Every structure is written in structure tokens, then in C-alpha cells.
Amino acid sequence: MKRETKIRLWTAVVAIPISVLCFVNYWGVVGLVTVAIGMAGYDYVGIMLADSRKVHKFFYMTAIPALAIAFGFLVKDPLNVVVVYSVTMAFGFFFSMAFKDPNDLIEKNIVYGTLGLWYLSFNLSFFIAIYFKFDAIYSLALLGSVYSFDSAAYFVGIRWGKHKLVKRISSGKSIEGVIGGFIFTMIFFFIYGSVLNPFFGWRHFSWTSILIISLMVAFFDSVGDLTQSVFKRNRQLKNSGKTLPGHGGFWDRIDGLVITTPMYFVSLEILKYLNILSMKG
DSSP states (O other): OOOHHHHHHHHHHHHHHHHHGGGGHHHHHHHHHHHHEEEEEEHHHHTTTTTTTTHHHHHHHHHHHHHHHHHHHHHHHHOOOOOHHHHHHHHHHHTSSSOOOOHHHHHHHHHHHHHHIIIIIIIITTHHHHHSSSSSHEEEEEEEEHHHHHHHHHHHHHHHHEEETTTTEEEEEEEEHHHHHHHHHOOOOHHHHHHHHHSSSSEEOHHHHHHHHHHHHHHHHHHHHHHHHHHHHHHOOOOSSSBBBTTTHHHHTTTHHHHHHHHHHHHHHHHHTTTTSSSSS
């Protein structure tokens, strides 16, 4: 086994139990999301705003996780959530033009700074909305399904990956890896539901919802992964940082989760509306 693979496995052994414990209560989830967003935001700002003033970097490194806390307090009122994000974004616009920087640097601060607020903070904060609107079982299932997909796609891709998914963006992502990740995501949901069924007397996910959500996870996790690969490739970087041994930066670890989280929430809402999300027995 490669040294990098061993380190990746040991990192997972330590990180997974800590993450699961945070799902004991609502504010534990808010705390987990805030820390995750803060660490990913540190990597993101360090790369995307590398040439910016320290004060601009500090603003976005602070605002990105702080907005997750605001999301936690305001989750009952979606309009207020949008207002807080919009006000922060508008202040970021003003702050970017408050110094005599070149126009191209001002544009970068506005575009990539704003992107960080929505792409990282707003998207990942949907974890909080999932916990609030549904429950810990559904929110923990998202974490487990994305981890299952990422891990299976990685190992299947190493062993059998021959056909590149989008070679010009990422040479490491294969079609075989995505298929393997999709299959293992379905297996995860089946095992997850089977383990919980005796305790609750009903399955949180029906067979139809398992298929639909697994397809959604496979597609949007891959989109999130490729999106981050574009950012790194354009800057000739392999990793976004060194915060997670074996995984590179923390942004690398959650790149698929960033796009998948809001779509998972939308999927739950639609499946619930159609009465096919869960089933008895």
C-alpha cells in the first residue's frame, strides 16, 4: 500500500469519529460546519486571493466561517439568511475598492471574495438546514454517502481506472471511479438504512430514493471535485494546502461536499413532497 494511501486511511480513522460525535445536537453540527468552512476558507483565500492585501484576506477568512454561525441562528427565517449574506457581500464590494489597488486586483477581490461567501459558506451551511428541517439521521447520511463515494471512486480509480472523466481538467478522475463510487454509495445507503431500521421501525430512505440520491451524489460530487481541480490547475497546484495529512488541504477534502450539500437538501425536499423519500418496515 502506498504511503499516501496509508496516511489517508489513518486521517479518516481519526476524523470520522470526531465528526460523527458532532451530530449529537444541533449546535454540535453548527460548530462542525463552522470549523470545516473556516479551514476550507483558509485554503481557498490563500489560493484565490494570494495577491490581495492581508486585510482583505483576513476579512474573507473571518466572514466565511462567521456566516455559518449566522446561518445557524437564522435558519428559521431563510429571508434573513439571504439578507445577512447579501449585506456581507455588499460590504466586501466596498471594502475591495477602499484601497488604491490596481483594477484587476479589485476585480479579483470582488469576484473571488464573493464566490467564497456563497460557494463555501452558503453551500456548506445547508448541512445546518438539513439537520434542522429533517434530522441527524439524514444529515449524517450525507456525510457518509459523500465519504463512501469519494473513497470508492479513489480506490476503484487507482485499480481499474482507464477512461478519464475530463482529462483536460483532472488526469486522476476516471469514469470507472465514478461508477464504482456510485455503486458503493448505494451500498452505503442500504447498509445505513438496514442498521437503523430495527431502532426506528422504518427506513429513512426508500429503494427509489436510494437510487436517485446516489445518482445525485455521484454527479454533483464529481462536479465539485472537478470545479476545484480547475482552480488548482490554473494555478499549477496539486493540493490546496497541508492541513489534512494524505488529503492535501481541507478544501481538497470537502470539494465535492460543497456542491453536493445544497443539492442533497433539494433532493430530500422533492422526494418528501412526492412521498417517496422513506418507507415503513
